Amino acid sequence: MVKVKQDKKIPTPAELSEMAKLEEESDRILELLFDDPTNQALLDKLNQIDVDYVRLSGEKSMEY
Numbered sequence: 001m002v003k004v005k006q007d008k009k010i011p012t013p014a015e016l017s018e019m020a021k022l023e024e025e026s027d028r029i030l031e032l033l034f035d036d037p038t039n040q041a042l043l044d045k046l047n048q049i050d051v052d053y054v055r056l057s058g059e060k061s062m063e064y
Contacts, residue, residue, distance in 0.1 A: 009058025022053045 011019065029046045033039065054060075 011057060015056050019053060019056050022049050022056070025049055026053070 026046060026049045029042050029049070033042050033046070036042070
């Protein structure tokens with residue numbers, strides 16, 4: 001099987017803005033999790049933010 005090199009995705013200004021908002025929200029949730037590390041609702045929200053960020057950025061996820 002031949003590997004095809006994929007060019008790195010270049011985010012648009014709108015995507016960069018959305019990524020910045022996701023980073024801010026992620027930081028806010030992480031601060032809340034320091035006080036309540038077992039809050040499943042916050043953990044689920046943080047996971048969803050991470051998924052959305054990876055989709056926007058075009059990066060590969062760490063999980064295979």
